[in-house]
Amino acid sequence: MKKGTKIKPEEVIAILRQVEVMISQGKTVAMACRDSAITEQTYYRWRKQFGGMQVSQAKELKNLQLENSRLKKAVAELTLEKLVLKEAISGNY
Numbered sequence: 783m784k785k786g787t788k789i790k791p792e793e794v795i796a797i798l799r800q801v802e803v804m805i806s807q808g809k810t811v812a813m814a815c816r817d818s819a820i821t822e823q824t825y826y827r828w829r830k831q832f833g834g835m836q837v838s839q840a841k842e843l844k845n846l847q848l849e850n851s852r853l854k855k856a857v858a859e860l861t862l863e864k865l866v867l868k869e870a871i872s873g874n875y
Contacts, residue, residue: 792841
């Protein structure tokens with residue numbers, strides 16, 4: 783895998799399953815990760831985030847994260863507007 787490329791959640795889950803199969807066949811985590819072209823750190827990070835998830839759950843997680851970021855942006859914009867209006871009302875401009 784190229785460094786810095788975005789990997790879809792479905793691909794991450796497939797790689798995790800592949801590594802788990804290799805580990806169950808007697809390979810070490812390091813060897814299984816090397817064969818899957820990922821680092822051990824990436825494996826453990828993905829396992830922490832996506833471990834035990836189905837593909838549909840990973841897609842739902844990604845959708846919720848996108849919605850959450852959109853809502854945070856909306857709240858930030860509304861807060862800024864509120865502060866500007868408060869300042870305009872108080873005459874401190």
